[in-house]
Amino acid sequence: MKRILVTGSYGQIGTELVVALREKYGGENVIATGRKKPPEVLRRDGPYYRLDVLDTDQLHTMLVDYDIDIIIHNASVLSAVGEKNPQLAYRTNVEGSYNVLEATRILGLDQVMIPSSIAAFGPSTPKEDTPNDVIMRPTTAYGVSKVFIELWGEYYNLRYGVDFRSLRYPGIISAETLPGGGTTDYAVEIFYEALKNKRYTCFLAKDARLPMMYMPDCLKSTIDLIEADPEKLVHRSFNITAMSFTPEELAKEIKKHIPEFEVEYRPDFRQQIAESWPRSIDDSAAREEWGWQPDYDLSAMTEDMLKRLSKKLGVEY
Numbered sequence: 001m002k003r004i005l006v007t008g009s010y011g012q013i014g015t016e017l018v019v020a021l022r023e024k025y026g027g028e029n030v031i032a033t034g035r036k037k038p039p040e041v042l043r044r045d046g047p048y049y050r051l052d053v054l055d056t057d058q059l060h061t062m063l064v065d066y067d068i069d070i071i072i073h074n075a076s077v078l079s080a081v082g083e084k085n086p087q088l089a090y091r092t093n094v095e096g097s098y099n100v101l102e103a104t105r106i107l108g109l110d111q112v113m114i115p116s117s118i119a120a121f122g123p124s125t126p127k128e129d130t131p132n133d134v135i136m137r138p139t140t141a142y143g144v145s146k147v148f149i150e151l152w153g154e155y156y157n158l159r160y161g162v163d164f165r166s167l168r169y170p171g172i173i174s175a176e177t178l179p180g181g182g183t184t185d186y187a188v189e190i191f192y193e194a195l196k197n198k199r200y201t202c203f204l205a206k207d208a209r210l211p212m213m214y215m216p217d218c219l220k221s222t223i224d225l226i227e228a229d230p231e232k233l234v235h236r237s238f239n240i241t242a243m244s245f246t247p248e249e250l251a252k253e254i255k256k257h258i259p260e261f262e263v264e265y266r267p268d269f270r271q272q273i274a275e276s277w278p279r280s281i282d283d284s285a286a287r288e289e290w291g292w293q294p295d296y297d298l299s300a301m302t303e304d305m306l307k308r309l310s311k312k313l314g315v316e317y
């Protein structure tokens with residue numbers, strides 16, 4: 001059985017990814033790491049440690065001592081926080097990922113997975129059905145760091161045979177852990193506010209269309225790519241998507257379940273970030289090379305989110 005170490009385990013994706021990996025690979029084989037105190041759900045079924053990826057000694061020691069085969073490097077500063085503190089984004093995203101790729105190369109690990117994002121694209125990228133291989137000139141610190149990760153990972157693959165894999169996640173919607181400082185966070189916050197207050201003030205414009213995905217699809221895509229046959233991979237960094245919607249379309253879908261729900265639009269600096277990203281994504285390379293297919297569209301996601309979140313918050317609707 002492969003042994004996997006996950007960084008950023010206590011974040012929005014990390015928390016649920018560790019749980020899903022432990023179900024599949026066994027609790028003891030999936031090491032959760034991060035810098036915060038782990039949530040209860042990660043303390044039950046397997047090991048967890050404090051790890052700062054900028055500390056290369058600690059990183060190498062942990063990879064050796066726990067006999068790790070695969071590292072999934074989820075620790076990252078997201079787009080909105082990155083614009084407030086670009087230097088922090090550089091250190092965490094660029095230096096952190098460099099350390100992880102170097103550790104993979106030096107220690108000869110089987111595989112390294114580092115997420116990329118739709119943020120790796122920029123204003124000069126075609127915005128509709130954005131292809132996998134296309135011009136990428138992002139204008140955010142986060143986006144620039146993701147292009148570095150993709151290119152350095154692909155370079156290590158060519159140069160040293162490092163088995164690097166990456167997914168360009170769209171906005172991820174989930175009920176378990178809140179996202180931490182991104183531009184697509186509105187698509188999670190809106191559900192909490194709809195259930196708790198029946199009102200939401202959106203920080204993006206009502207027509208800001210962005211590619212999105214529900215957490216079960218995010219977990220499926222991640223695990224499918226880790227397990228994909230390397231012989232079949234032509235690419236190493238993949239577009240993936242499940243749906244695209246605007247804040248207004250999402251609000252309309254929620255209103256089908258909560259008719260009193262009202263949304264006000266007050267775009268802030270994140271609107272400009274959203275405008276620099278694709279509105280929809282062509283993920284045919286992922287479909288062809290490793291069989292990617294999403295399960296949730298806008299209406300299925302909305303229904304399930306409301307069900308899960310209302311249970312968690314103890315609110316009827």
Ligand code: SER
Nearest residue numbers: 078079117182183184
């Ligand atoms: N969800 C991320 C963000 O908004 C995009 O990868 O920053």
